[in-house]
Amino acid sequence: MELQRIHHVAIIASDYEKSKAFYTETLGLVVLAEHYRAERRSYKLDLALPDGGRLELFSFPEPPPRPSRPEAAGLRHLAFLVPDVVAALAELGERGVAVEELRVDEYTGKRFAFFADPDGLPLELYEE
Structure with missing residues (x-):
């Protein structure tokens, strides 16, 4: 096996719009794609990282909290x-x-x- 780099990091947001604004407006990441998945009641936002990697931002109904x-x-x-x-x-x-x-x-x-x-x-x- 030859691992080359991290392809993406996935984050689940409790408030999708607030997190979307934070990662795009505050941090300046570029939107590659945004999809709403009705069957999951979930958004998926693909954001470009400068090195070619991606940050994936998800929303899910009532995600459980974690440390x-x-x-x-x-x-x-x-x-x-x-x-x-x-x-x-x-x-x-x-x-x-x-x-x-x-x-x-x-x-x-x-x-x-x-x-x-x-x-x-x-x-x-x-x-x-």
Whole structure:
């Protein structure tokens, strides 16, 4: 087996329109396709990531809540690479997004910080 890269990450939103606006308007991801699946009462929104990967945003009726802290068991967080994490944090702040304090990885010396999507899903900005 030869894994090449992550193809997509799927996220289920509790408020589809709010999350759609967050990922497209606040984060600036480009819409590739949007479909409503009547049999599931669910939207599926395909968003382009700059590296060719995709983020899939779904809506389902009454999705169950789950832990979303970065230290909860399961998927920890979704990280986006940025050229300047401080500038990106400032831009998010200007757009009304609450961001955590800048951190520095004790092993690599790289800067990063967390923020959350409308459902509290931990997102990270990471600077190489």
